[in-house]
Amino acid sequence: MSARLRWRKFVSGFMLTMTGVCALVAVSVLCFILGYLVFHGGTSIGWNFFTKLPAPVGETGGGMANAILGSAKLLFLASLFGVPIGFFGAIYLAEFSGSTVAFIVRYAADLLNGVPSIVIGIFAYSMVVLPFKHFSTLAGGFALGLMMIPITLRSTEEFLRSVPNALREGAMALGASKWKTIATVIVPTAYRGILTAVLLAFARVAGETAPLLFTAFGNRFWSHRWNEPTASLPVMIFTYAISPYDDWHRQAWASGLVLLGLILAINIVARAILSRRSAVPRS
Amino acid sequence: MITFLFAASVVLVTLLLVFELWRGSALPRHKFGFAFFRTSVWDPIFDQFGALPFIYGTLVTSITALLIAVPLGIGAAIFLAELAPARLSDTLEFFIDLLAAVPSVIYGLLGVFIVIPLMRLYIQPALKSTLGFLPLFQGPAYGVGFLTAGIVLAIMVIPYIISVSREVLLSVPRDQREAALSLGSTHWESTWKVVVPFARTGIMGSIFLALARALGETMAVTMVIGNTPIISASLFSPGYSIAAVIANEFTEATGDLYLQSLIELGLVLFLLTFILNGLARLLILVTSKRGSETALA
Numbered sequence: 001m002s003a004r005l006r007w008r009k010f011v012s013g014f015m016l017t018m019t020g021v022c023a024l025v026a027v028s029v030l031c032f033i034l035g036y037l038v039f040h041g042g043t044s045i046g047w048n049f050f051t052k053l054p055a056p057v058g059e060t061g062g063g064m065a066n067a068i069l070g071s072a073k074l075l076f077l078a079s080l081f082g083v084p085i086g087f088f089g090a091i092y093l094a095e096f097s098g099s100t101v102a103f104i105v106r107y108a109a110d111l112l113n114g115v116p117s118i119v120i121g122i123f124a125y126s127m128v129v130l131p132f133k134h135f136s137t138l139a140g141g142f143a144l145g146l147m148m149i150p151i152t153l154r155s156t157e158e159f160l161r162s163v164p165n166a167l168r169e170g171a172m173a174l175g176a177s178k179w180k181t182i183a184t185v186i187v188p189t190a191y192r193g194i195l196t197a198v199l200l201a202f203a204r205v206a207g208e209t210a211p212l213l214f215t216a217f218g219n220r221f222w223s224h225r226w227n228e229p230t231a232s233l234p235v236m237i238f239t240y241a242i243s244p245y246d247d248w249h250r251q252a253w254a255s256g257l258v259l260l261g262l263i264l265a266i267n268i269v270a271r272a273i274l275s276r277r278s279a280v281p282r283s
Numbered sequence: 284m285i286t287f288l289f290a291a292s293v294v295l296v297t298l299l300l301v302f303e304l305w306r307g308s309a310l311p312r313h314k315f316g317f318a319f320f321r322t323s324v325w326d327p328i329f330d331q332f333g334a335l336p337f338i339y340g341t342l343v344t345s346i347t348a349l350l351i352a353v354p355l356g357i358g359a360a361i362f363l364a365e366l367a368p369a370r371l372s373d374t375l376e377f378f379i380d381l382l383a384a385v386p387s388v389i390y391g392l393l394g395v396f397i398v399i400p401l402m403r404l405y406i407q408p409a410l411k412s413t414l415g416f417l418p419l420f421q422g423p424a425y426g427v428g429f430l431t432a433g434i435v436l437a438i439m440v441i442p443y444i445i446s447v448s449r450e451v452l453l454s455v456p457r458d459q460r461e462a463a464l465s466l467g468s469t470h471w472e473s474t475w476k477v478v479v480p481f482a483r484t485g486i487m488g489s490i491f492l493a494l495a496r497a498l499g500e501t502m503a504v505t506m507v508i509g510n511t512p513i514i515s516a517s518l519f520s521p522g523y524s525i526a527a528v529i530a531n532e533f534t535e536a537t538g539d540l541y542l543q544s545l546i547e548l549g550l551v552l553f554l555l556t557f558i559l560n561g562l563a564r565l566l567i568l569v570t571s572k573r574g575s576e577t578a579l580a
Binding site: 008009011012015016018019020022023026027029030033036037040084085088091092093095097101104105108110111112114115116117118119120121125126127146153203204206207208209213217234237238241249252253256259260263264267268271 | 285286287289290291292293294296297298299300303304307354355356357358359361362363365366367375377378379380381382384385386387388389391392393395396397438441442445469470471472474475495498499500501502505506526529530533534545546549552553556557560564
């Protein structure tokens with residue numbers, strides 16, 4: 001073997017090993033994040049964390065019950081607003097629209113998807129907070145719902161499009177109307193995919209903090225009405241992490257663990273739903 | 284017809300968003316004009332608003348992030364697409380997708396309690412003693428600052444680069460690899476001189492996508508950048524970014540001019556990410572189209 005060839009083989013082996021190292025580093029970051037969160041959060045999580053209100057400044061103890069409920073309310077509102085628009089919009093794109101309209105809608109959705117979350121917050125502020133003159137759960141839900149629309153829309157459309165045309169034609173040939181075809185044939189065929197899309201959108205906004213800062217704001221007590229500001233887990237993590245109190249830091253770790261656990265669980269479930277069996281029969 | 288209304292509302296909402304940002308920033312646009320982007324005084328008391336330090340901070344942290352994330356991300360993507368068996372590649376991709384789903388506030392949390400102490404105690408002193416002659420690595424080691432924000436951002440955008448680059452590399456037709464190998468090139472040479480150039484535009488797309496993410500990232504940056512509106516050549520210096528200043532000052536902004544200046548910053552951020560996202564999508568589209576065309580021919 002000539003020296004040149006040996007050198008080339010060495011370079012090849014070395015560089016390919018380096019790519020393996022890169023992949024290892026990237027994946028080990030996730031293991032590290034999870035490990036560290038479980039280690040730090042696990043020791044400070046307890047029954048109180050889920051049932052008590054935050055303790056007054058200076059006292060130790062307390063929990064994040066209001067933030068957990070607040071997050072649930074925000075996500076409920078967001079889904080109520082974002083999922084139908086995304087879902088029905090996708091049906092329009094996949095089943096009805098001409099190419100020009102579809103292009104415009106898709107373009108708008110992609111644009112919306114790329115908007116930084118803090119800018120979504122500004123938009124929700126001027127649309128909901130200013131007219132009501134009040135930070136509110138409603139405004140936070142609006143902001144999060146807005147972020148769910150493009151994700152739901154684009155992936156639902158993909159899954160609807162992958163339903164084979166033979167099924168549409170079959171239903172039509174049996175005399176079903178367009179709507180009947182969509183409701184009883186196409187959507188049920190693609191439902192796994194659609195469910196995955198909705199779950200992923202849900203998981204994506206569950207951890208969003210920036211749009212909530214000046215819409216849902218924050219609250220150290222229970223939020224009783226929809227037009228009152230409310231606490232939420234991500235915002236609590238932010239405020240607690242940058243605070244100077246050790247006890248608050250512990251609680252930030254605990255809420256980080258709860259939030260990340262929730263989000264990763266939804267992600268895994270969503271992917272499992274999709275991969276259990278191919279969502280759409282191959283034609 | 285109902286579905287049309289829902290689809291139309293998506294377009295409507297997007298237009299409304301642009302309009303609100305434009306309308307909401309009327310005051311500073313008229314008062315400062317282009318000086319808004321050129322001056323660096325941010326003084327709410329005297330109603331002087333210049334965005335330069337924030338634009339600088341956003342650009343510097345994003346570029347630092349890319350310098351770290353691009354080699355790592357592309358290296359990992361090459362491993363996943365060219366080297367790893369399909370089973371392993373898919374498993375790792377699954378973990379990388381999960382990494383992309385971790386919310387930014389969690390990265391911020393880890394940044395505050397792990398990266399900042401690490402930087403202050405080990406990395407910054409080490410950089411200073413080895414590369415301290417460069418203006419980039421001078422000044423006191425606070426822990427917070429441009430470099431720290433860049434590193435946290437890099438960790439956040441690596442999953443995006445890996446995912447998209449892997450897809451693009453996998454779409455390179457098999458003949459290309461086989462032709463290179465049959466001409467006697469080593470595995471690495473076929474990868475680096477044939478496959479990667481073929482996928483170049485798509486990989487560029489993934490980088491732009493990552494850049495757009497980094498520019499708009501709020502929480503993690505706010506928590507580690509130091510929140511001080513100064514322009515400094517040193518990466519150790521604390522700074523500020525557009526998204527961070529909006530997050531910190533929006534609820535406290537008194538007076539219309541102050542609030543509207545923040546909204547104008549939002550508009551700037553929107554336009555930046557809009558342009559980058561458009562470019563990214565175009566590049567990715569061009570590559571995957573080229574791949575499928577060559578495969579057919």
